[in-house]
Amino acid sequence: MAATTKLDYAKPPPPLKDELDIVIPTIRNLEFLEMWRPFFEPYHLIIVQDGDPTKTIKVPDGFDYDLYNRNDIKKLLGPRASCISFKDSACRCFGYMVSKKKYIFTIDDDCLVAKDPSGKAINALEQHIKNLLCPSTPFFFNTLYDPFADGADFVRGYPFSLRDGVPTAVSHGLWLNIPDYDAPTQLVKPLERNQRYVDAVLTIPKGTLFPMCGMNLAFDRELIGPAMYFGLMGDGQPIGRYDDMWAGWCIKVICDHLGLGVKTGLPYIWHSKASNPFVNLRKEYKGIFWQEEIIPFFQSVSLPKDCTSVQKCYIELSKQVKEKLSKVDPYFDKLASAMVTWIEAWEEINPPTSASSKLSNGTAK
């Protein structure tokens, strides 16, 4: 059995119902919650209504929720609301900012409960909680996958000095049915469906980036929340559908710097609707060739030792974005400024407590 584990994988994890918020970006009514009711009803929902604030979003009875529309965002953030995207699912990050809980689970309104190979309904939230409560192993790859999973462990040759692992900051879930493909792939493979259920949770190794998808994602808000900014997308912006990707690249370099873990794999959800590939192509177009410069940038990012908090790392990252990516397009100059605005807004909404400020100055004992 692994040297240390905060959780016995064989048993269900603690429900964390008072420590976790569910964040849903939406332009639709939320009937999908009926399918999730057995799993979600005990939790507080933060619904971020995008688009026309005068539209009424219907939420099924029995759920405890706060709903924020564009007017609410402007009222709460004032001029700093400019950093929250409009007419793009990136608006969901506002929900991360206003939450007061330690954990966040974000899910799209076209993601339904999937079934595992035995036909059992998958409680995606329970698996994310397991993933977050168990350590990650970014420094040395365990070939039997998650060593903390029931029936697995560290294999021969795995250094005992590394078997405690590190705290897990992010749990990235996957999708059956409609896969999260980019528009070109979607256009050439319109009928492809993901039917492969891979029963694995992997820690993404230190130094490796990954394409983070926001539709089935959980994270420890206290460990990495301030870096989970989903960027400037949608209305008035030259790019869309790179919100979660941008956040994923930022959080990964910061997690690597701070010694935190990022996991991907279980749980699966059932992604029920494909968005329009032609509309998606128009949104993604610039991103498809910009990312050939963005990825080498993130691969070369080095954060100074005195960046001991997520906020300090993020502000340093914004400086490097301004310095090194603005030559790709003036958009990155705007994005770098928006990254700073996001941190300012985050700190205004979440004033540091004495404990958290000790943590952020690396003085906590």
Ligand SMILES: O=c1ccn([C@@H]2O[C@H](COP(=O)(O)OP(=O)(O)O[C@H]3O[C@@H](CO)[C@H](O)[C@H]3O)[C@@H](O)[C@H]2O)c(=O)[nH]1
């Ligand atoms: O303008 C908008 C459009 C949509 N939403 C809400 O965001 C999610 C995702 O929307 P949808 O399922 O229609 O789009 P997908 O292409 O499947 O989304 C995936 O692609 C990524 C694009 O950023 C994203 O990470 C994935 O979610 C739904 O809840 C819509 O209601 C919105 O708020 N504003």
Ligand SMILES: [Mn+2]
């Ligand atoms: Mn979708």
